[in-house]
Amino acid sequence: MSQQTTIRKLAALVNTPVEKLLEQLSEAGMPFSDPDQAVSSTEKMKLLGFLRRTHGRAEQGAVDPVAPKKITLQRKSTLTVGGGRNKPTVDVVVRKKVTLVKPEAGAGTDGVDDERTEILRKLEESRQRNLDEQQRLADADRRRVEEAEEAKRREVEAEAERVRVETEAAASVATTEEAPRKSHGHGHPKPPPARDDRTTASKGKHRGSHAMVAGVEDEEGAAARFAGQMHLSPADRARRSTARPRRPQRGQQRDQSRTGTGFTRPTAPVVREVEIGEAITVADLAQKLAMKGGDVVKALFKMGVMATITQSIDHDTAVLITEELGHTAVRADADDAESELLAHVEDVTGDQTQRPPVVTIMGHVDHGKTSLLDYIRRTRIAPGEAGGITQHIGAYHVDTPKGVVSFLDTPGHAAFSSMRARGAKITDIVILVVAADDGVMPQTIEAIQHAKAARVPLIVAINKIDKAEADPSRIKNELLAHDVVSEEFGGDTQMVELSAKTGDGIDDLLDAINLQAEVLELKAIADGRASGTVIESSLDKGRGPVATVLVQQGQLNKGDFVVCGVEYGRVRALFDETGGQVPSAGPSIPVQVLGLSGVPDAGDDFVVVGDERLAREVAQQREAKRRETRLVQAAGNRMEDIMAQMGGGQQLELPLVIKADVQGSVEALRQALTALSNDEIRVNIIRSGVGGITESDANSAATAKATIIGFNVRADASARKVVDTHGLDLRYFSIIYDVIDQVKQVASGILGVEIREEIIGTAEVREVFRSSKFGAVAGSMVIEGVLRRNKPIRVLRDEVVIFEGELESLRRFKENVDEVRTNTECGIGVKAYNDIKPGDKIECFERVEVQRTL
Template sequence: MITNMSKVTAKINNQPNNQPRGPVVAVLGHIDHGKSSLLEAIRSDFSITKKESGGITQHIGAYEIERKGKKISFIDTPGHEAFSAIRQRGANVADIALLVIDGAEGVKDQTKEAIKFIKSANIPLIVVFNKKDKPGFDPEKVKPYLAKEDILVESWGGKVLSVNTSAKNKEGIEELLEAISLVAEMEDLQADLTAKPEGIVIESSLDPQRGAFATLLLQQGTLKEGEIIATHFAFGKVKGMFDFKGKKISKALPSQPVSVLGFSVPPGVGEKFKAHDSLALAQNSLKKEERIAPKIIDVQGGVKVLNIILKTDFLGSQEAVENILNNMPQDKVALRVLRSEVGQIDASDVKLAESGLAVIFGFKLKVDEPTLVFARQRGVRIKCFEVIYELVQEVRKVMLGALDLETTRVELSRFKITHLFKQTKQIQIVGGKVLTGEFTRAVLAEVERDEEIIGKAKIKGLQKEKQEVGKATKGQEIGLQVESEVVLEENDILKIFREDKTKGSL
């Protein structure tokens, strides 16, 4: 369970060893409303959108600035629908929320969701009307819709601060930072630097060279290299600490995001960590129950199955991909996840895929050449993607490929037999009139006699005045070459149709 940072610190404010600390600010809002661009405008060396594929945030990110001698930490969250849990974590570890809204587009689905998370976390918010450089920018039109969500800005008689910004032109940035400082001062944020270090895991991963590492947000104490820390499911000795730019540091203070090496396995995102006096005590603090394994689907008879192995760069990515896949229609093709974990794709994944007839899907991973060669030798497909929705679309495509072709009958024509010219076991040549529609050769027919269907037939050829023709249309008198086990008679009706084979939908 994720613990709200503001609620924790509220209990310990005004204690003898407390010192002021900087605010943790979560940046929330709908996709493409400029959250990451806004952070880049605050500090140009963040370069967030350049790092993410397509300029789309797909991880939770933690950044830090110093303004007038005081630190401010920012938590950037993805706006995509799939990353709901990540956005909620961002709100729950923050002291202040920035609700970023495109001032031309207004309140959208993920805006409303962000408001729900902010209310649930019980933290103050600042509304940021972004993209004032965009045609149609009009915050006054947006404010009534915010009011419907119980968000009243000051100009509407409420207490919520709002700022107009242009991340593109870096306008309103100083006013925004001033608003953050004002709210932080009113919150009277404090922490005890002498307490045992504790905080929240906001992201984790597994590096093939360095092992498990995690991004932590310290809430209390001072975290130093060599410290022994543990969550409910992972523990270890801090072997290295790095700030948000990857620079090695010797200690981290409350509100500071820090990347840590030394965990035995990647800790779960959202888990709380604490420092312990020894590795034995840290290990004893672990919970005995196992993490929830990927859901194994109970497949009903007649349903196709697609076995997959999912490997991702971060636990947050794994969570988001699994969330989308679990919500895909599986009435016709069931997804069975044989393995889902963080880390590089390796030979063990290929072996499992071979034995389980599975496809390996990787997200934001590079597969080394020996593994690719091994996969080709074993006939195993590996598909890697940089954008989450491209991965999901490929899974959907492979699921569709597993479906049998669906047959659709298309009615074409009715033909009445008036003459019998030649009848053998292989071919019957008849003459007659096209009553309705039109048709070509190589189509199918049902034989109707006295208003009952008595058999099937195939139209092998069409002739008019002893010449082959390509098509017969309504009203024409024409000769047919027919293949049928039924011995045709005069006045029989041929109900002519074709069968189209198409891939079904999920």
């Protein structure tokens, strides 16, 4: 059954808007309201006649008295411009409209007649070209049908030949097997009927005619029948000129009757190579596997991973599920921007020259690290530190009489372990400051471990030798236990005795630094693009993100484009440690950089690149990778983890918002406060960052009902308004000890009190007496502690609790007493219990409330 033609399809065939076609049908006396209504052939012919009359062409044998006096020709062409990498494309549409006016009868001139004749000639040529194109399309359709029929005929003949050969072979085998049976009286089996090849040959002979190929008419017949039907599309003409296809014979597959349009099932499973990066979402993995997302989620669930279709999974999990589904996983290539950046860095070449040493001062808190650096710099840094301790890394370069030396001053508190480790990784020499009157302390041991892990030479500065209780020999002996052997003991560690207060031994320390630097032969490329490490970072209200960087190679200049971790930007200004602006910085020189897009993390590497495009692409790719990694960590909800949470009971939570002056302090506070968590309460840092406390921070704290901690920063006016409106807990600190103590107090308040039972005394039953008033009275001896009246008791028999109740009476001889102490006899009446026996023990206890702490 042929499919009906709708107005919408007809408009598409004649390349006319649907609205215009509806208008033409209405003018022709055939009003239609819906574009999806069917149009019959009669209506198409009626519309064709109307259009011919409208355009000045009357019906054959008819004269239109009201023929139009003008004709309008329209032409539209579309040109696509633009495009390319990261550029949009624009479609330019050019429309051209020409109106031709038919002159009045008898009023025209020869020039007008010539113009009219030319127009009619062009219209006739256009109509003839359309007819030729339609004829060409019909011929192409006819040839395509003939080729398909020829291919199908060859397949049928090949199949018939194969069946005939197999039949003859089977008949010969059967004849060979049946030969021995003839002697036993069995008859001959009938051979299968052979196929008549003449039928096939006759069919093949008739298929050569166009008139016999699937009922297709010859070219002349089709052209004669449908030459005047201009309203038909080429597909409709091909369909009308083709007879109904013959039904397939019995046993012949339906796929063979189709002309190559059927679906063929693959003979083997399709194995795909899937590129997987560090992380991938379940939806992207399903798309690469050509599977439904639900099937991938189901396969993950069978492997014990609960993930939705929008969540990310790590590389290993993605590889396992890909191989489980029968495909091959390959690691995705490295990011193009990262590869370009690596080539950018490796391209820096030049002569290496001697550079100043980078020295990190480490040691226990209050052992005089900053005071030592203060004396070397001839400044007053130590009195300005909060609580007299250093709480972030300070970077300075000092022009000493022995040469230029860059110093890094690290904190000594236990919370700043990551800072000290970072300082040991980017330094050349570590100076371990140990107080002669205090000895080796925990942070001293930790500094030794950091220096050994970074394989950095160590110089021990024994400070405070000016004090009366100073004992440098004890310090050297204590360091022997940690494999730090002095040169005077035959080791390789220089130990200098000095006093940061009086200046004794400072010159010896500088000599030791220069000697160690000469041994190391420190060199770097002084020219070219700079690279180095971020020591510290902060957010200044007036200057924006500020990063203190240590240049390790090349020359950092004002105006350079830099990549700093996931941040990038152009260097707007460079400042030294005194606040003075400098035009550039060479190797081993620390400077402050302004102009970054955000606050980088302490410890990130920075690289100078040639243009902003590369810097931006590298930063964006790193940020995307970090975000995927964070999503994978947040979505690591395996089934065993969920079951553990269900079985572990509800855990209390203390939400915190932390803002500090520098990135290193934020990192130290996060680590120190998160370490306070235990099985009962979890310290959750919901938001942290550098800079002042803003309205956004306050709103986040209000949503999570969190406590806000400001470390060397303050809240602005809008943030204070939010704090007052919601009654938030806002606390300011300048010393990290106070932060930890205050958080412990807040957590203890959340935990509340705990009811504990304390055993205060135990008595042993020696004899049981019967009393008409109290029932069974136990004559007992207090063997431990004290028994008090009106306290709960337990009765133990063979160290097993058999009853728990209260004391009804406690007597000594015939008098009631309030308590009985150790090695004293007494009579005990147990309330509502008479089954007490000699040898039992009566345990007296009391319940007390204890404040729960971390």
